[in-house]
Amino acid sequence: MHNADISAVADLDFPLDGFQLSRLAQAVEGLSREQLHWASGYLAGLGGGTTTASAATAAQDGLTILYASVSGNARSIATRLADDARQRGLSPTLADISGYRPRELRNERLLYIVISTQGEGEPPESANELFRYLRGAKPRQLDQLEYAVFGLGDSSYEYFNQAARDLDALLEGLGATAVAERIEADVDFSARYGAWSQQVLDIADAKAPADEARVVPSARESLHLIRYDRDHPYPAEVLDRRRITTDDAVSDVQHIVLGIDPAKIRYAPGDAVGVLAENDPELVDRILSLARLDADTEISVDGSRHNLRNALLHHFELTQLHPLVVAEWAQRSATPDLLALLDDKAALRDFAGRRQLIDLLSDYPIAITPADFAGLLQPLQPRLYSIASSQAEYPDELHLTVATVEYEAFGRRHLGTATGLLNRRIEVGQVLSIYIAPNPGFHLPADDGKPVIMIGAGTGIAPFRGFLQQRAARAGSGRNWLVFGNRHFHRDFLYQAEWIAYRDNGHLHRASLAFSRDSEERTYVQHRLLDAGAEVVRWLDEGAHLYVCGSIAMEKAVRGALLDVLETHAGLDLTGAGQRFEDLLAQGRYQKDVY
Known part of the structure; x- marks a missing residue:
């Protein structure tokens, strides 16, 4: 049923309908093995059933597959590996690293990790906790662990597959044993998957307990909710497309509304959408x-x-x-x-x-x-865009904020692949192929009472529109502070009327704006942080979560400004400010989505 519609589950006489199955899949995605076992026992208890210790014990000797994804590619490879393992009769545990408790590594026997690299050789945000744990662990702590690493990267960047290299070195340094050579896949990663998966699944086969019951699922027996990904995209109808910068603005930014079926597509504010665009x-x-x-x-x-x-x-x-x-x-x-x-x-x-x-x-x-x-030529890659909406307010829609990439160079006009399609060629009523790229390292705090500071430049404002929709729909008590920057107030203040409405109805408690071309002295979002430094520290002391969305250079400037703020207004020296920042990272209270 991998390529079937969720509604087809009804043909198998399951007691849950498609929407309930979708919600269940969303609820358990990313849970650790221990959490899944606990949940199974909890649900069995609710239903009057029982669980056996042998099932949990067998799982400890089984295969765990983790992924740390930025664009969704690592998730796609890990999911494919788990599917292939099940076809062999294995019972792998598949999880997003963000939902995995690192100390469980001491109980693992066989672990396969698919990881991408972002920024300047950094792991995805979702893997930060795992990397911190590994760097602080005692030597030989993982002697029992056998593992394999599949890295995803782009060789056009200087720090090609650095996260995979670092992860491999950390695991080896703690006594773990690699069962296969580390893969450093380029943009054409599918070509590297075949031989590697054959090798590591042969190893998993050989190491599976001899008394483990092997059941190879048939097409009708497999409860496989459809996973919309780059290989199996969802057809979303374009419901609306309109320019939201003025005609004389340098940047042509469009607001795009896609129609979706909430029983098939679920996303959280902060997630991204992958667009499979065709060339012009x-x-x-x-x-x-x-x-x-x-x-x-x-x-x-x-x-x-x-x-x-x-x-x-x-x-x-x-x-x-x-x-x-x-x-x-x-x-x-x-x-x-x-x-x-x-x-x-x-x-x-x-x-x-x-x-x-x-x-x-x-x-x-x-x-x-x-x-x-x-x-x-290189294979055509999906383009990722931050989702600019919340299903709490728009359950059957997905919104995008897209700036057209267009410029003159070498005597020729150049237009971006996806932005040319989205902002110029596609028409209302046509269909766009998409998939959700979850971004758990950029989600709102579970506690709606926590304050949040949202810092975005240009189209980096997109996820924060979804944040405010979600916070308003939940009527939480947490305060919201927007720090936004762009070129001109009158030309480029994206979604201005909506932010004013949120301010007037009490959902936006503070807004700090920086329009760099409206004065001779260029002012950017990091300057607004410095201006309001004392208030930033007060919000952080009250448990605020801080989010940054924009370019890599912009995030670096924001990080530097935040360190200055902590020194100046929190009474810390340089070392103390750095430690306070590291604490925010460890607590998941400083999150970034950069490009």
Whole structure:
């Protein structure tokens, strides 16, 4: 039933309907093994049933699969691995690292971890607690553990797969034994999955208890709620699309409303949505013309046959130029200035980061066959956007806040893949392929009485719109403080009327605004934090959770300002301020969503 609709569960005569099953799946996702066992016993007790100790004992000797995801790719790989394990008759425990208690590692025997890397070699926010535990654990504490690590990264970045490398080193340093070589997958990670999964599942098979009952599920016996992911996207209808910056604003920002079925799609404020966008047909035709390639030539893509035009539309990156493509292009063109880049990785990354494929074709033409051309290109990746709504207010909708990526360079107009589709080409009534990318490291506190400080720049305001909708719907007592920055008050104050309404009805208790181009002295969100430093410390002392959404550079500036605030207004020295910040991280009270 992996590809079936949830409503098809009714055909199996289960006592829960599709919505109840969806809610149940959402409730248990991310629970640790110990929590799942406790919950099963609790539910059995409610139903008058019993649980046996042997089930719990057997699970201790079984396979645990953890994932730490940023874009949803690690979750997708881990879920696929768990599915493949079940097809072998194994009973793996699958969990998001954010819901896993690190001390349970001492009870694990076989552990497979799928982890991505973000920022400057950092693990996903959801893995911070695990990394802190591992760095503080005693030597040889995990002698009993055997493990394997599957890393996800992008080799165009300097700190490629650094989180996977660090995790592997930490586990090995604590006495754990790797049963397979660490995988450092690039953007085309599916190509690395097959051989690795075969190897690690063979190992899990061999280590499974001999007396364990093996039941390989049939299609009708498997209670597999559909998981909408990049391989099985959800078709969401576009209900509305409108510009929310003025016509004379530098940035074209659009508010997009998608229709969803709440029985099939559930999300929390702070989660992201993955958009599977196709390339611009006009761009594809220009590329085919420049490369002098026949659009109807058939090529193979992942074992399937496609004509070249269709393959370029749906399967390959055309607007994000990978350094590997430039490196191969340099070899084929033998152009001196391109060849010079091969000895300077930083220059190669910079060259690729400022250009698109159309620029290579125009400025460095080469003769190439259709198959070789396709072989050069990287697979088309989903684009992630922060969700700008809450299902507490819009149960059957999902909102996006999207800034158009458009610029002139090298004598040509450039348009982003997804933003071009979302903000220019797609029309109301058409369907968009999406999936939810959970972001548990950027969720509201469970206690609605806790104050929150939300710091966002530009479209980084999107998740905080969902936060306020959720907090207002729950009528919690916690205070809300928005710190928002953009270029101009009159052109770029996104959702201005809504924030004013929240202020007037008592849900937005404080707003600090920074519009950088409205005065000669550039003012940004970090400056507003410094201005209100004493109040920031008071809110933190009262248990406030602080959220930051925006660029990596912006988050660094906010972090620096916060450390200054703690020194100046909390009476701490530099070391003490740093420790206070680390405490906020450990308590989950400083959370970021950066890009």
